[in-house]
Amino acid sequence: METLAMHISNGIIDGPVAAIFAALALAALTVCVLRGRRDLDDRLAPMAGLVAAFIFAVQMLNFPIFTAGVSGHLLGGALAAILVGPWVGALCVAVVLVVQALIFGDGGVAMLGLNITNMALLGTAAAYVLIAVLLRVLPRTRAGLAVTAFVAATLSVVVASQGFVLEYWLGGTTDLGNNLTGLAGTMAGVHLLIGIGEGLITATTVLTVAKVRPDLVYALRSLRTPAAPAVPVAGGAR
Template sequence: MHVPDGFINAPVSVAAGAVAASAVAVSLRGARRELDERTAPLAGLVAAFIFAVQMLNFPVAAGTSGHLLGGALAAILVGPYTGVLCVSVVLLMQGILFADGGLTALGVNITNMAVVTVVVAYAVFRGLLRLLPAGRRSVTAAAFAGALLSVPGAAVMFTLFYALGGTTDVPIGKVFTAMTGVHVLIGIGEAVITAATVGAVIAVRPDLVHGARGLAVPLKLRVDGRLVDAPAAPAAPVPAAARSTRPLWISGLVTALVLAGFVSYYASSSPDGLEKVAADQGIDAKAREHAAADSPLADYSVKDVSDARLSGGLAGIIGVGGTVLVGTGVFWAVRRRRADDLTAAATAAPSAH
């Protein structure tokens, strides 16, 4: 759903940029409360994973494909504020290096794909967790529902932007029907990917899943054919903070590199939902060439590398590497700022007498 330059006029694009900048500023402050020494590097990994999976377009209808937006996944894994920042980092890398998503439309894209998806997904996720019985399956089911609804939510926001500042004369009813219809189908793919990823992380490290914090499922033993709660271990458990996140980080990075560097070659080549709707309805009549169209990585290929498989794979690997470096740097800086604030507050506090 990367909106190119020329779909939305300048005044609305500027207004969307202001909304996006405000949301990022709020998220930078909110992320200080979500990130700690364990989750800061994992947030960079989540951004890189989203970048990789967005390269894997999957077919949803004849001649149409979809890809992960990632807002729901990021919000549930690392928190809603950090989730907005994760997807924003991905969009910034894609727009500057890969000519994917217009630079003048960056505010529209951040609002659609980062802010709206996170808000919708996390609201649905938290609401369902209050209704469902506590447990890992409930977290996974709530993640599925939140992700499913977040994608048509972003499609509705695009329709609103188009109604306010579309550069072509297409009836808004047609845009709404076409956008929501195809993105409901894409939402199913988003939900499957999100639920599978959240479920996999919960299975190995539930303490690192923001949406599963406080989740405690007792160990079960089968006694005389019945499942019963296992007795508590006599020794005190090892604090979660003392457990290394390195194995998860390495396995996650390797997975992202494999997906972007190898699996992406087999992704669907059909246009995604927005591209298909834009072509069918005439929304793209005034689309402009991307300002970074001459980038050596434009269109997810490496310039002057003639082999398509090698070119796309190298571009994907470069993208994952760049995203994890930029993302980790941003989140470490946010984490350090929180530590500095806490130190300053402790220093300024009057000593007790």
């Protein structure tokens, strides 16, 4: 039941609700394109591509969850938000979803608006809000960054899963009656488990990048003190 939240396939949510969410997603992505264009410089362009490729690869790995009889995968919204910022980050996840829908049939094309709303918009936005708050509250140490990445990734997955419950409540093609609360509970529980896996991967990746190339981490840019004078690469005459 879980994979649904990640990739809603054709026919699960009815047409009008899908169309409303498609319009919503289109409007939000337009804002992301306008804001993201400003962010996308020579350093961020390859990073955005790699983040998207990384998310694409990682979404193919499925976590089997035996107790619930379902499997789920990672979302990558938090990783994208930390490394390339909320605007370009949401675009990265959206690109992954569009390519998956067009050529892999992963999630219906007609349901693209719903999928983008859940995973690219809700997931990334929730992650970025958490990151912005936690980075200010927590000590600026490696542990602080790790906790931030872990918490943001875990909770963003749960938030994205509840987006599906909301959409199902609005326009599910089959009336579940009172089972809807059950659906919400199952989704939240299962996604908490997936979120922990996502949190661990996000935290390790972000920590490594922050250690070796802190200049690549978007979320740390605004907090950093002015960069120390660069060490000359080639030694000149002294």
